[in-house]
Amino acid sequence: MSKNSYRNSSPAKLVRPLVRELHAYVPGEQxxxxxxxxxxxxxxxxxxxxxxxxxxRAAVDGRLRLYPNPTAQSLREQLATLHGCSAEQIIIGNGSDELLALGIRAFVEPATIQQPTPKEASKSRVQYFSPSYSLYPVLAETHGATTRAVPLLNDFGLPTVSQLRRGKLWDFQAALTFITTPNAPSGRGYSTQELDALCATMKGIVVLDEAYVDFAHENASDLALKHPHVIVSRTFSKAYSLCFQRVGYWIGHPELIAALHRIRDSYNVNGLGQIAASATLKDLPYYRRNFRRVIDSRARLTRELTGLGWEVLPSQTNFILARPPGPPAQEWLERLRQKKILVRWFSSPNLASYLRITIGSESEVDTLLKVVRSMLGSKSAR
Ligand SMILES: Cc1ncc(COP(=O)(O)O)c(C=O)c1O
Incomplete structure (x- = not known):
């Protein structure tokens, strides 16, 4: 019998309608x-x-047959020292993506009530700014929660509390609110002061998703130690060059962190990931030098592209959001691809005229600029 002898019977009807109809998250191409x-x-x-x-490498030995430490205890202790809190205030995830999903499962009721009162509706609501990380709605919908996307200001700034009150869309009681800070995909940074003011008005859980914060002017991790309902989300993926290992963590009130521990998989963080993240924390000066290099390259790329007629938004991350001159951004995406450079384009109306470009190494930035110059037919093309 061939391995593919399913004939005509499709098992799709066995999949939950909610999952069949889900707009799944689309990761960048690998x-x-x-x-x-x-x-x-x-x-x-x-x-x-x-x-x-x-x-x-040293950990790749007979230990691979054993389960890893279930709570990533020593990594949590190191992080607690780094952030000036206790290990009970830290949970490690299989990437911060896992923690985003766990947070929704722990803090948000699936929407099962037909005609909910405003209070009941808030209990099932996952709220976030638009644009921000496009995984939030996918995770919320998977859980059967409702979503509310509230627009950022035109320059991707954070609305003030009074602007949010006037706008009437913001739900101050939402069970869970995600704030991507600095924002992705715009790269815009927010001050701790404005985040603090917003957090102070919220009744539900607020997760400050600081995936890119090491490239920013300031971070808001203290807010997770100040407000019992505020959690800060961090990752080893971006600033610490560890995407492959999938390690992220949350800092928050011990009772919220304990709730997340109750529902996570017993061994959610793989052993090599724990070892790599732990070794990372022992060599922070190496990473701080890299942050500096990325920030310097970001400034150079911003300056050069601006000189070539691009509109580049100020960024506090390891990417820029930039509007190319001339042909539509989607065409630039294709043409850059033909020249073997991959960048990201988002089809939503407020982003479609931009490209999101990750800050590469110095030589990658050189190549990108050379290709852009030649595509623009600029006299300065080398
Ligand atoms: C805003 C934001 N948060 C979280 C993540 C997830 O990071 P990871 O799961 O690799 O820790 C990403 C990854 O692209 C991101 O852009």
């Missing part, structure tokens, strides 16, 4: 072709520290 310059998924252009590679 191409198999070699020689491409990948500026499409906000990966770090620099490798992990040599000490992290050594520690990870």
């Amino acid at each position: 191409p198999k072709v070699s020689g491409l310059i990948k500026l499409n998924t906000n990966e770090n252009p620099y490798p992990p520290s040599p000490k992290v590679l050594l520690a990870t």
Whole structure:
């Protein structure tokens, strides 16, 4: 019998309608072709520290047959020291994406009531700004929660509390609110002061998603230690060159963190990931030098593209959102791809005229600029 002898019977009807109809998250492409310059998924252009590679390699031995530490205890203790809190205020996830999903499951009721009162509706509501990380609505819908996307200001700034009150769309009682800070995909940074003012008015849980914060002027981790309903989400993926290992963490009130521990998989963080993240924390100066390099390249790319007629939004992340001159952004995406440079384009109306470009290494930025100059037929093309 052939392996594919299913005949005509499709098992699709066995899948929950909610899942069948879901608009699944679309990750940036991970191409198999070699020689491409990948500026499409906000990966770090620099490798992990040599000490992290050594520690990870040294752990590839007979231990692989054992389950890892179920709570990532020593990593949590290191992070607690780093953030000036206790290990009970930290949970590690299989990437911060896992924690975003766990947070929804722990804090938001699935929407089962036909005609909910406003209070009941808030209990099932996941709220976030638009644009922000497009995974939030997918996770919320998977859980059967309702979503509310509230527009950022035209320059992707955070509305003030009084603007939100006037706008009437913002739900101050929402069970869970995600704030991406600095914002993705715009790169716009927010001050701790404005985040604090907003958090102080909220009745439900607020998650400050600081995936890119190491490239920003300031971080808001203290808000997770100040407000019992505020959680800060961090990841080793971007700034710490560890996407492959999938390690993220949340900082928050011990009672909220305990709730998340109750529902996570027993061994949610793989052993090599725990070892790599732990070794990362022992070599922070190496990473701080890389943040500086990324920030310097960001300034150079912004300056040069602006000189070539692009509109580049100020960024506090390891990517820029930039509107190219001339042909539509989608055409630029294709033409750059033909030149072996991958960037990201989003089809939503408020983003469709932009490209999101990850800050690559110095030489990748050189190549990008050279290609852009030649595409523009600029006299300065080298
Ligand atoms: C805003 C934001 N939050 C969270 C994540 C997830 O990061 P990870 O699951 O790799 O920790 C990403 C990844 O692209 C992101 O852009």
